[in-house]
Amino acid sequence: MLLEPCFARLFLRCARRGVSNGRIHVHAGSGVDAIARAAAPALGKTLGQPVVIENLPGAGGITGAAAVVKAAPDGSTLGRVSNNHVINPSVFKSMPFDAIKDVTPISVIGATPLVLVVNPKMPVKSVKELVALLKARPDAYNYGSSGNGTILHLAVEMFLDDAGVRARHVPYKGTGPLVTDLIAGQVEMTVISLPSIQPHLKSGMLRAIGLCGATRTPAAPDLATIAEQGLPGYNVEGWFALVGPANLPPAEVRRLHDAFAKAFTTPEVVEALRKQGTVVQPGTPESAASYFRSEAARYAALVRKANVTVE
Numbered sequence: 001m002l003l004e005p006c007f008a009r010l011f012l013r014c015a016r017r018g019v020s021n022g023r024i025h026v027h028a029g030s031g032v033d034a035i036a037r038a039a040a041p042a043l044g045k046t047l048g049q050p051v052v053i054e055n056l057p058g059a060g061g062i063t064g065a066a067a068v069v070k071a072a073p074d075g076s077t078l079g080r081v082s083n084n085h086v087i088n089p090s091v092f093k094s095m096p097f098d099a100i101k102d103v104t105p106i107s108v109i110g111a112t113p114l115v116l117v118v119n120p121k122m123p124v125k126s127v128k129e130l131v132a133l134l135k136a137r138p139d140a141y142n143y144g145s146s147g148n149g150t151i152l153h154l155a156v157e158m159f160l161d162d163a164g165v166r167a168r169h170v171p172y173k174g175t176g177p178l179v180t181d182l183i184a185g186q187v188e189m190t191v192i193s194l195p196s197i198q199p200h201l202k203s204g205m206l207r208a209i210g211l212c213g214a215t216r217t218p219a220a221p222d223l224a225t226i227a228e229q230g231l232p233g234y235n236v237e238g239w240f241a242l243v244g245p246a247n248l249p250p251a252e253v254r255r256l257h258d259a260f261a262k263a264f265t266t267p268e269v270v271e272a273l274r275k276q277g278t279v280v281q282p283g284t285p286e287s288a289a290s291y292f293r294s295e296a297a298r299y300a301a302l303v304r305k306a307n308v309t310v311e
Helices: 030-047 059-070 083-091 127-136 151-163 175-184 194-203 250-264 267-274 285-306
Strands: 010-014 024-027 051-055 078-082 103-112 114-118 142-145 168-171 189-193 207-211 238-245
Touching: 030 250, 030 267, 059 078, 059 083, 059 103, 059 238, 078 083, 078 103, 083 151, 083 238, 083 285, 103 250, 103 285, 114 127, 114 151, 114 194, 127 151, 127 207, 142 151, 142 175, 151 168, 151 189, 151 285, 175 189, 175 194, 189 194, 194 207, 238 250, 238 285, 250 267, 250 285
Parallel strands: 024 051, 142 168, 142 189
Antiparallel strands: 010 024, 010 078, 078 238, 103 238, 114 189, 114 207
């Protein structure tokens, strides 16, 4: 099983030979669905099994992650997770599992760039101009997110905190209604994945202010990062990773890591994801475990500072 609790709740059942008819089931949706489907044929070849993609949405990815946590540690059930997996423990008052201890990290596979965008009626074209406007009119402008406590919410909170400015938060149930209201001017700004709004940037219906990651992206080479524009410590990306249940045997972890790393770095998969702006750089299981802990600590500090909670 493969789960993604950030942009879309993705689940992947990676059945071993002789298990569950030897099939691999991937639960996916939206941007996550696109990433999983782009890699599915290559995964089938490297694992020697067919891959079936499915979707288990709910509770910011908790529903899908819970299914991975409950599965037998035999390599037949995996999860594709992202930022929200390590954010959820800080924003939800109760969790059905431990996001760190109850999973086995296999690899942080890659990241999709996030971008700070505004309604084009906003009289700003750079981070410097936006910060000046927000300082001149504290709490006069609204920013939207895909939901309270999501990575898109916290990415804006991080920006406001780094810049020392304020704006009002308007949470939405997903990115669809958020983008609709942003274009209509019901909210003035947001952080969102670059691939999801590139058509609106090209048409002029939205304006990009800066990339949220540490480096520029080939998908928008002329768009400067927020760090380049005066906030050098700002760095947020929509990363995605592969996990299994706790106590997954080391040999199985290595087998799955090698198979997924090979599949996600085949030329056709790299090119398909590059067109979405997604960068693939599969890391080791050890680096994934360390990254999960550091990201959880970083977001926990921000959640406490911004006083973010979800019932």
